[in-house]
Amino acid sequence: xxxxxxxxxxxxxxxxxxxxxxxxxxxxxxxxxxxxxxxxxxxxxxxxxxxxxxxxxxxxxxxxxxxxxxxxxxxxxxxxxxxxxxxxxxxxxxxxxxxxxxxxxxxxxxxxxxxxxxxxxxxxxxxxxxxxxxxxxxxxxxxxxxxxxxxxxxxxxxxxxxxxxxxxxxxxxxxxxxxxxxxxxxxxxxxxxxxxxxxxxxxxxxxxxxxxxxxxxxxxxxxxxxxxxxxxxxxxxxxxxxxxxxxxxxxxxxxxxxxxxxxxxxxxxxxxxxxxxxxxxxxxxxxxxxxxxxxxxxxxxxxxxxxxxxxxxxxxxxxxxxxxxxxxxx
Amino acid sequence: xxxxxxxxxxxxxxxxxxxxxxxxxxxxxxxxxxxxxxxxxxxxxxxxxxxxxxxxxxxxxxxxxxxxxxxxxxxxxxxxxxxxxxxxxxxxxxxxxxxxxxxxxxxxxxxxxxxxxxxxxxxxxxxxxxxxxxxxxxxxxxxxxxxxxxxxxxxxxxxxxxxxxxxxxxxxxxxxxxxxxxxxxxxxxxxxxxxxxxxxxxxxxxxxxxxxxxxxxxxxxxxxxxx
Numbered sequence: 001x002x003x004x005x006x007x008x009x010x011x012x013x014x015x016x017x018x019x020x021x022x023x024x025x026x027x028x029x030x031x032x033x034x035x036x037x038x039x040x041x042x043x044x045x046x047x048x049x050x051x052x053x054x055x056x057x058x059x060x061x062x063x064x065x066x067x068x069x070x071x072x073x074x075x076x077x078x079x080x081x082x083x084x085x086x087x088x089x090x091x092x093x094x095x096x097x098x099x100x101x102x103x104x105x106x107x108x109x110x111x112x113x114x115x116x117x118x119x120x121x122x123x124x125x126x127x128x129x130x131x132x133x134x135x136x137x138x139x140x141x142x143x144x145x146x147x148x149x150x151x152x153x154x155x156x157x158x159x160x161x162x163x164x165x166x167x168x169x170x171x172x173x174x175x176x177x178x179x180x181x182x183x184x185x186x187x188x189x190x191x192x193x194x195x196x197x198x199x200x201x202x203x204x205x206x207x208x209x210x211x212x213x214x215x216x217x218x219x220x221x222x223x224x225x226x227x228x229x230x231x232x233x234x235x236x237x238x239x240x241x242x243x244x245x246x247x248x249x250x251x252x253x254x255x256x257x258x259x260x261x262x263x264x265x266x267x268x269x270x271x272x273x274x275x276x277x278x279x280x281x282x283x284x285x286x287x288x289x290x291x292x293x294x295x296x297x298x299x300x301x302x303x304x305x306x307x308x309x310x311x312x313x314x315x316x317x318x319x320x321x322x323x324x325x326x327x328x329x330x
Numbered sequence: 331x332x333x334x335x336x337x338x339x340x341x342x343x344x345x346x347x348x349x350x351x352x353x354x355x356x357x358x359x360x361x362x363x364x365x366x367x368x369x370x371x372x373x374x375x376x377x378x379x380x381x382x383x384x385x386x387x388x389x390x391x392x393x394x395x396x397x398x399x400x401x402x403x404x405x406x407x408x409x410x411x412x413x414x415x416x417x418x419x420x421x422x423x424x425x426x427x428x429x430x431x432x433x434x435x436x437x438x439x440x441x442x443x444x445x446x447x448x449x450x451x452x453x454x455x456x457x458x459x460x461x462x463x464x465x466x467x468x469x470x471x472x473x474x475x476x477x478x479x480x481x482x483x484x485x486x487x488x489x490x491x492x493x494x495x496x497x498x499x500x501x502x503x504x505x506x507x508x509x510x511x512x513x514x515x516x517x518x519x520x521x522x523x524x525x526x527x528x529x530x531x532x533x534x535x536x537x538x539x540x541x542x543x544x545x546x547x548x549x550x551x552x553x554x555x556x557x
Contacts, residue, residue, distance in 0.1 A: 011403045011422030011468055038446050038464050041425070045444065054422070058469045083458075107535030108513070109452055109461045242534040243447060 006044040013056045017063060017185060017219060020055050025187045025215035027053045033217060034058070035079060035118035038110050043123070048132040063117075063219055066090060072225030075183075078117030078218045082171070083108075085116055095223055097232035097251055101174040104236045107243050117218045120172045120182075120198075121210060124273070125154065125245050126165035136162040136206050146309060154247065157306040157315055159272040163202040164309065166270045167209065170236055172199065173251035173267040173275040178227050183220040184212065192222070199274035209273065227253045227265075233330035235322055236269075246270040248315055250322040252330055259289045266326060268302070268319055278302050281323060292328060299324035407471050411436070412480025426462035426470050427451045430477060438478040438508045442537070449536030452509035453477050459516035459535070478508035481515060491515050494553035495546075502540035510536045514550045523554055 009032075014020040024031050032051035034040050035058070043049035057063060063079035066088050074090060085091055086103040105111055105119060123129075126137070126145055134140030145152040146164050155164040172195070180195040198210055212218065233252040238244035246269050254264035264285055268276045284301045288294040302323040303316050402422070409416050411434060418433050427444070430436040430453070439462055442450035446464040453462045454476040481489035491514045494500070501507040510533065517524060517532035524532065529550045538546065 005421075005428070006423050006425075008421070008423050011466070013403055013468065034466070034469075037466060037469065038461075041464050041466070042445055044423070056466065056469055059472075107446075107449070108532055109449065109459050109535040110446060110464075112458050113460050113465065 004045075006041065007047060007050050009044075009051055009054045011054050011056060013059050015059055017060055017217065020057055020060065021185055021187060021215070021217050023053070023055050024217060028214040031055055031214065035121075036081070036110075036114035038106070038114050039118065039122040046130070046132065048130065057217075069222065069225075072228065074223050076116055076221045076223070078183075078220055079115045082111040082114050082116060082119060085171075086111065094228040095174075095178060095232075097174045097177060097234050097253060098171065098223070100232070100234040101170045101236070101249070101251060104234070104249075105170050110243075116171060116221060120169050120175065120221075121212065121218060122168060124165035124209060125168045126163075127151070127154075129165060136202070137165060139207060148310065150309070151311060152309040153311040153314075154245070154270070155309055155312055156273060157271045157303075157308055157312070157319070158276060159201045159203070159274070160307065161202040161206070163206050163273070165202075165273060167199065167273060167275055168245045169269060169275070170246060170249055173249055173269040174234060175221060175223075176267045176275045176277060177251040177253045177265045178223050179265065181222040181224070182218055183222060184216050185219050186213075186216045190219070195221075195275075196277060201273040227255075230254060231256050231330050233326040235325065237318060237322065248318045248322055250319075250326050251275075252326040254285075254290075254330060256290050256330075259291070261285050261288055261290050261294070261327075266298075266323065268322070271306075271315060271319055278323065280304060281327075285327060290327065290330075295324045295326075295328035298327045403468050407467070409434075409467070409471060409475060410473070411475045412477060413474075420467045422466075422468060424467050426453065426460075426465040426467045426475070429467040430462060430475075436477050436479050440505055440508055442506070442509075447537075448506070448509075449513065450506050450509045452512040452536060454512055454516050454519075457516060457519045459513050461535075476512075476515075478511055481511070489515065490556040491518065491549070491553040494549040494556060498545055498549040498552055500542065500545045500549035502538075502542045502545075506536060506538045510538070510546050514546075514553060517550065518554055518557060522557060524550070526551060529554075 012023050014023060024033055031053040034054050034056045057079055060079060063077040065077050065080060067075045069075050082102040082105050086099045091099045128144035129135050129137050133144055136143055143162055144150055145155050156166045175195045181192045182195055182198045184191050184193060200211055230253045236246045236249040238246050248271055249269040252266040255262040264282050266278045266281050268278060281298045281301045285294055285298050299320040303320045306316050308316060405419050407418055407420050409418060416434055420429055427439060427441050430439045439453055440450035441463060442448035444463045446461045451461055451463040452459050455470055455473040481492060491511050513533050513536050529547055
């Protein structure tokens with residue numbers, strides 16, 4: 001197989017975050033912020049995304065590292081690698097759901113390069129969209145996955161709105177379960193956005209998956225102390241253990257006293273365009289004994305309203321089983 | 331496969347030094363087999379052909395890129411490759427695999443998928459395994475780059491992982507082997523005594539179409555015993 005170059009672009013390597021914000025603000029939609037590069041370079045090589053200006057954030061040491069905050073929570077720089085997160089003693093001790101989810105991403109080499117910021121900001125894996133067709137998400141007027149012959153095995157159970165693609169991230173459900181805050185900087189300064197509101201579906205904007213707009217840079221992720229040391233469960237099911245994106249993943253954080261579930265946040269990935277918080281399950285489980293019966297109710301509750309397409313019916317029992325296991329085995 | 335190769339000490343890297351003539355030296359002293367093959371095949375279709383790369387570097391293709399803007403990267407880099415400082419002209423959109431193979435003539439690093447999905451292009455950046463096909467060369471300019479060519483000792487003894495690959499008949503066709511070796515060396519630098527499961531996980535980012543996974547694992551475990 002011959003290997004061609006990706007199309008040319010102008011490359012910037014700013015040495016301050018403000019310098020990067022300035023560049024990304026100046027070039028707007030023509031610019032692309034580059035983190036670990038594993039998703040970005042694929043887009044460029046396939047000639048589907050062709051930015052004129054690429055701003056490489058890899059030299060910004062202020063965006064790397066895991067720090068304890070005064071309130072007992074932690075702050076993770078957006079350019080911290082997934083390997084650093086999966087091997088952090090602090091995260092393993094307080095928020096093992098996050099280190100467990102980071103460990104299940106892709107392959108060792110990809111985790112060595114990929115960043116937590118890039119992992120939550122990566123684009124959807126819908127192969128029609130990735131192939132570069134003129135679908136709704138690409139600015140066109142059609143969905144190729146939502147057709148009688150469309151190959152939609154990986155697609156959504158909820159939130160279809162012209163586009164039926166899903167969130168591909170393993171760490172995003174864990175961050176939503178932990179009630180994380182996303183710190184975003186642009187020319188106007190910093191703002192903090194709850195992870196749950198950070199991800200958006202096609203009903204809000206069909207051409208992007210987060211609230212970030214051109215000129216915005218995700219600089220850090222803050223995890224509040226509330227769920228530190230809670231009872232956690234993370235599980236990912238994919239076609240193969242290395243490299244692959246989730247068919248469904250589940251992330252749950254719960255406080256259990258005696259045998260009673262006092263509080264819980266539970267989030268499923270790859271069933272909707274955003275990490276799907278299962279609020280009905282949370283309500284059904286809170287105050288109940290943590291046992292087989294409650295787990296079964298939780299599983300049944302989780303799949304209410306699921307609307308499958310031709311080839312993804314299997315995701316319904318898969319999600320049901322994962323939720324059942326999360327409550328029973330956590 | 332002499333016994334003395336089994337007891338090599340930790341490989342030593344020479345101090346980085348400037349070596350402007352390195353490219354010519356490498357070409358003249360080390361590439362005889364490759365030069366021969368290139369001579370035979372001439373300009374025919376070669377796997378992972380340099381011709382495509384060089385064609386893509388012609389002004390015509392570059393015309394699509396915007397004119398240099400203030401603050402953009404300098405193209406002339408000095409890279410620390412296998413302990414040598416190598417000066418090289420690098421395009422902004424050039425991957426490390428491209429630079430290593432087609433500008434520095436270090437063709438031990440293979441290009442399989444060019445999408446971060448196979449591991450054949452694995453190199454070490456500051457002793458950590460990375461896919462060189464998915465790394466911009468400019469993003470690696472401040473790191474120590476180690477390729478499979480940089481593993482043997484100054485006296486020419488193979489690295490324990492390389493020797494173990496031979497002793498355990500690790501490779502079958504051999505195409506994925508440089509990448510497998512780099513992953514194994516990176517593992518043993520971080521964890522000199524891995525369990526078989528730890529080694530399996532560390533090697534999981536390298537595909538082998540021959541399916542020689544167990545042979546590779548045996549090699550890694552033997553190398554850990556040797557080192």
